[in-house]
Amino acid sequence: ADARIGLIGLGTMGTALALNIAEKGFDIAVFNRTTQVTRDFAAGAGDLAPRITPTETLEEFVAALAKPRAIILMVPAGDPVDDQIEALRPLLDDDDLIIDAGNANFHDTNRRVAASDHPYLGVGVSGGEEGARHGPSIMGGGAPEVWARVEDIMLAISAKYKGEPCAALMGPAGAGHFVKMVHNGIEYADMQMIAEIYGILRDGHGLSEDEIGKVFEDWNTGPLESYLIEISGKVARARDVATGKPLLSVIVDAAGQKGTGRWTAIEALHLLTPIPAISAAVDARNISSRLQERASGQDIFGAAPQRFDDLDLKTLEGALIAGKILAYAQGFVMIAATGDVYGWDIDLPQVARIWREGCIIRSTMLDDMAAALADHAGDNLMRTPYFADLMKTHHGALRHVVAGAALNGHATPALSSGLAYFDMMRTARGTANMIQGQRDFFGLHGFVHVNGATDQHGPWAQD
Numbered sequence: 280a281d282a283r284i285g286l287i288g289l290g291t292m293g294t295a296l297a298l299n300i301a302e303k304g305f306d307i308a309v310f311n312r313t314t315q316v317t318r319d320f321a322a323g324a325g326d327l328a329p330r331i332t333p334t335e336t337l338e339e340f341v342a343a344l345a346k347p348r349a350i351i352l353m354v355p356a357g358d359p360v361d362d363q364i365e366a367l368r369p370l371l372d373d374d375d376l377i378i379d380a381g382n383a384n385f386h387d388t389n390r391r392v393a394a395s396d397h398p399y400l401g402v403g404v405s406g407g408e409e410g411a412r413h414g415p416s417i418m419g420g421g422a423p424e425v426w427a428r429v430e431d432i433m434l435a436i437s438a439k440y441k442g443e444p445c446a447a448l449m450g451p452a453g454a455g456h457f458v459k460m461v462h463n464g465i466e467y468a469d470m471q472m473i474a475e476i477y478g479i480l481r482d483g484h485g486l487s488e489d490e491i492g493k494v495f496e497d498w499n500t501g502p503l504e505s506y507l508i509e510i511s512g513k514v515a516r517a518r519d520v521a522t523g524k525p526l527l528s529v530i531v532d533a534a535g536q537k538g539t540g541r542w543t544a545i546e547a548l549h550l551l552t553p554i555p556a557i558s559a560a561v562d563a564r565n566i567s568s569r570l571q572e573r574a575s576g577q578d579i580f581g582a583a584p585q586r587f588d589d590l591d592l593k594t595l596e597g598a599l600i601a602g603k604i605l606a607y608a609q610g611f612v613m614i615a616a617t618g619d620v621y622g623w624d625i626d627l628p629q630v631a632r633i634w635r636e637g638c639i640i641r642s643t644m645l646d647d648m649a650a651a652l653a654d655h656a657g658d659n660l661m662r663t664p665y666f667a668d669l670m671k672t673h674h675g676a677l678r679h680v681v682a683g684a685a686l687n688g689h690a691t692p693a694l695s696s697g698l699a700y701f702d703m704m705r706t707a708r709g710t711a712n713m714i715q716g717q718r719d720f721f722g723l724h725g726f727v728h729v730n731g732a733t734d735q736h737g738p739w740a741q742d
């Protein structure tokens with residue numbers, strides 16, 4: 280009974296995380312619903328086997344852990360987490376710690392923390408299997424004294440950015456899972472914007488997959504340097520194993536999703552915080568899956584998109600830079616909105632710092648974002664001086680790309696939603712006066728007069 284920590288769920292993420300924990304020098308006990316999986320895992324643990332205690336029953340698992348125990352759950356989000364907690368509960372002491380490191384909905388984490396008779400952490404882990412194995416970005420949620428019990432492990436297994444661990448406590452209860460959710464929402468927008476520019480390179484410029492790969496490789500040495508641009512270049516250059524054709528040419532263009540992008544869009548609506556670029560990216564995945572309807576749409580309305588190559592690569596790169604800033608700005612504002620609604624005080628610069636390495640949206644730009652958010656606390660990222668300068672430089676490019684795309688039948692939902700957000704957020708007098716006029720006309724909802732008087736009405740109120 281001396282393993283420092285336990286882990287339940289030896290799937291893709293659980294095995295990688297368990298090996299990472301063992302490699303960093305912590306003794307770990309593991310358990311999996313299907314016993315053979317545990318046996319195979321232990322047999323394949325190699326040099327790390329001495330630090331790993333495989334167990335075949337929950338009783339054996341619990342008995343293998345040093346007290347007070349700390350147990351990581353790495354099972355699918357939802358009912359499996361509740362079921363696993365229920366199964367563990369009779370075997371645990373009061374001060375034993377449960378850590379849900381899956382992609383839980385943060386509302387579930389809030390609920391579980393409130394209902395738990397044990398210390399509880401909800402921890403978002405990003406970086407896929409590779410990240411979990413060699414260093415993920417870790418977003419913790421829970422009480423500081425509870426986090427402190429496993430902080431050394433979390434810091435040790437996390438990715439490092441120039442030596443700084445990419446793991447931190449974001450706030451109470453579901454705060455870690457909330458930040459992970461928004462991370463995934465931003466990831467959707469970043470991926471969608473890259474896909475939109477890929478479409479212009481492919482159908483507008485008529486570039487081959489290898490040529491497109493080269494464009495992304497070049498961009499990965501500039502301001503867009505990021506994991507997602509890097510892998511986009513690799514995906515573009517890859518060949519289909521079966522046919523030898525360019526891989527992209529054999530992949531059906533219907534995007535899958537597991538729900539965290541959708542949760543981000545739903546929560547943003549609840550929080551009344553606009554994230555149009557992220558929501559557009561979720562919608563784009565939903566539209567992409569309507570393959571039949573899209574094919575019949577093409578039959579009725581004619582083939583789109585058209586060839587257009589009058590925008591140079593610098594302009595396309597600039598559009599992606601501006602679009603990316605806007606998507607991240609929206610995500611950070613959404614995280615800040617939890618202050619009013621949940622009373623969380625999530626440290627935005629720290630969020631940016633722990634996203635610099637390990638996670639899917641890691642990029643050099645996040646280092647500048649961390650600095651900008653630290654120097655200008657509470658401001659929208661796009662208005663901070665460094666990023667405002669970048670937006671001044673590149674919003675013209677975004678405008679040209681969105682306009683050219685629209686005129687030539689290329690759909691750019693995330694880029695154009697980002698641009699609309701930018702234009703609304705830099706227009707002192709917009710058009711909602713018309714909305715207010717309409718609302719007053721049909722519902723006498725009242726409006727604020729430009730002279731400051733509130734609850735004013737139009738002439739129809741006198742009828």
Ligand code: NDP
Pocket residue numbers: 288289290291292293311312313316353354355356358359362363380381382383404405406407408
């Ligand atoms: P896998 O499907 O690879 O593994 C799931 C594991 O959970 C298996 O060990 C499985 O055991 C076990 N399990 C499934 N259902 C139950 C249940 N009802 N009770 C007990 N154990 C169960 O999942 P992943 O490792 O990919 O994902 C785990 C969590 O991590 C999820 O919340 C996921 O969203 C999250 N995540 C995944 C990422 C990824 O890139 N894959 C990235 C970040 C987070 P058995 O062998 O018996 O089937």
